[in-house]
Structures are given as C-alpha cells and as structure tokens.
Amino acid sequence: MHFELFHLGPLTVYTYGFLIAIGILAAFFVADRRGKAMGMDTSHLEGITLTVCITGFACSKLLYILTRLPDIIADPGILMNLEDGWVVYGGIIGGLLGGLWYCRRHQMNFMEWFDLLIPEVALAQGFGRLGCFFAGCCYGIPVEWGITFPEGGLAPAGIPLFPSQLISSLFDFGMFFFLCWIAKRKKFNGEVGAWYLILYSVGRFIIEFFRGDLIRGAVGTLSTSQFISIFTLAAGIAILVVMRNKHKGDATKKV
Known part of the structure; x- marks a missing residue:
C-alpha cells in the first residue's frame, strides 16, 4: 500500500489526506454544476461548503473522542494520529x-440544499474510503481470502x-449515481436527502x-455506528x- 503518495521537500503528502481533498473538491465542482443545471443560485455554495466541512470534521473528531475516551485519557497521544480518529457518522x-x-442564517431552503449537496457527500465518501484503504484504517475482519496489508x-x-474499505467505497460511489438519478425525478424537497439517510444507514449497518476495527466502541451487541444507524434510518x-405528506397537502391546496 502507498501510505505516502509523494514528498515536496520536507512535506509528506499522504494518500489518505490527498484522496480526502480530491473528494471534497470533486464534490464542490459537481454540486456547482448540478446546482446551476437545476436553476439554483449557487452563490452561497462556497460558504455552505466551508461551513459543512468545518462542522463535519469537528463533529467527526468529537464523536471519535467520545467513543475512545478511556483510551485517550490513558494515552493522549492517540489524538496526534491524523490518519485515524474520525467517525463518519459524526x-x-x-x-x-x-x-x-x-441555511437559516441566510434564509435559504435547507431541504432544497440538502438534496443538492447530499449526492456529493456520497461522492466524497467514496474517495474517502479509498483513502482508508491506502492508510489501512477501517479494515475488515480476518478471512481466508482477502487483502493483506504490509507493515507501517x-x-x-x-x-x-x-x-x-473497497466495498464501502463502491457502495458510496453507487449511492452517488443513484441519488443523482433520484434528484432528476424527485417530487418534493428532502426526497434525495431522505434516501441518502435510509441507504447509508442500511449499508453501514451491514x-x-x-x-475488524472494534476499538470504536459498542452499545450492547451493536457497534456504535450500528446503533446510530437505527436513528438515522428512522430520521x-x-x-x-x-415531506411527501406536506407536498401532497400543498398540491391539494392549489387545486
């Protein structure tokens, strides 16, 4: 595996971080193109993307800390490992x-933007899981056949x-294309976002x-992510x- 992609003098560019960056950039440009094709005003795209990235990364790290709190108290150096220590659900x-x-601050329709951005979230996750593969994190259980990782x-x-990691990446990329297909046929705002939560929850639970990396904690017999999946599926x-009932109600009023 190529943990280190290349060097720029004293700077080391890691494959994991590089693919995360590629995923975010790809998501931004695809969202901009899709938004304009849908006739949306994308002038706020930079602002909302930056906000989502900041709060997303912050909560991802926070949830990781909560799931590994006893280990971190015993060894605070765990927090210095930037290749690991992120929880996608966070x-x-x-x-x-x-x-x-x-959206509330700028008086924007949240559900409309939710539908625009969530397919790109799946796209970024697809690249992110490839990064996990190259870093060796989020690894699977031992099997007779499978991928063997080197030292380091x-x-x-x-x-x-x-x-x-590769199965998750394929699933995320597949979700991206499916959600784009749904977006072209959606009947109400929130429909695409809802399907993302449903599909991701089921896929993540499975x-x-x-x-094999069970250090992320558990709730009873379920992993932390499986436990959260129940609530995101319900959401x-x-x-x-x-939103479907609201759409039907609005359509009835117009008639």
Whole structure:
C-alpha cells in the first residue's frame, strides 16, 4: 500500500489526506454544476461548503473522542494520529447541523440544499474510503481470502482481511449515481436527502458486521455506528413521509 503518495521537500503528502481533498473538491465542482443545471443560485455554495466541512470534521473528531475516551485519557497521544480518529457518522451529523445553521442564517431552503449537496457527500465518501484503504484504517475482519496489508499501516500486517474499505467505497460511489438519478425525478424537497439517510444507514449497518476495527466502541451487541444507524434510518424515513405528506397537502391546496 502507498501510505505516502509523494514528498515536496520536507512535506509528506499522504494518500489518505490527498484522496480526502480530491473528494471534497470533486464534490464542490459537481454540486456547482448540478446546482446551476437545476436553476439554483449557487452563490452561497462556497460558504455552505466551508461551513459543512468545518462542522463535519469537528463533529467527526468529537464523536471519535467520545467513543475512545478511556483510551485517550490513558494515552493522549492517540489524538496526534491524523490518519485515524474520525467517525463518519459524526461528520454526517455535524455537516447537517452546519448546513441547517447556514441555511437559516441566510434564509435559504435547507431541504432544497440538502438534496443538492447530499449526492456529493456520497461522492466524497467514496474517495474517502479509498483513502482508508491506502492508510489501512477501517479494515475488515480476518478471512481466508482477502487483502493483506504490509507493515507501517493501521491494519494488522500479514493477515488476509475482508476488503471493507473497497466495498464501502463502491457502495458510496453507487449511492452517488443513484441519488443523482433520484434528484432528476424527485417530487418534493428532502426526497434525495431522505434516501441518502435510509441507504447509508442500511449499508453501514451491514458492513459493520465485517469490520475488524472494534476499538470504536459498542452499545450492547451493536457497534456504535450500528446503533446510530437505527436513528438515522428512522430520521430518513420520517423526512420522506413528512415531506411527501406536506407536498401532497400543498398540491391539494392549489387545486
């Protein structure tokens, strides 16, 4: 695996960070193109993207700290590892809160922007999971067949592991294209965002059974992410039902 992509003098560019950056940039440019094609005013795209990234990364780190609090108290040096120590669900929740705050402050329709940006979130996650693969984090359980990581990464070396990062990446890229397809056919604001929450929750719940990095904590027999998936799935279904009923009610009033 190529943990280090290249060097610029004393600066080392890691593959994980590089792919995260590529994912964010790709998401921004795709969102800009899609937004303009939909006739939306994308003048706020830079602002909302920056806000979502800041709150997303902050909450991703915060949730990681909460899930590993006893370990971090015993060894604060854990926080210095920037290749690990991020929880995707924290990023999703933080990003949504940041986006909601930004939209309310600038009197923007949150659900409309939710639908615009969420396919690109899946796109960025696809690149991010590729970064996980090269860093060796988010690795899978031992299997007879699988991917063997070398020394120097975060995954156990020399043991065939389930390719959880690559499966997750393919799933995220697939979600991106599916959500774009939904976006072209949506009947009400919030529909695309709701489907993202539903699909991601189900996919994440399943892939957790094949993850081998259980240091992220657990709630009973469920991993922390599986436990959160239950609530994000419920939130996605609730948004779908509420916004669909609101759409039908508005259509009835117009008649």
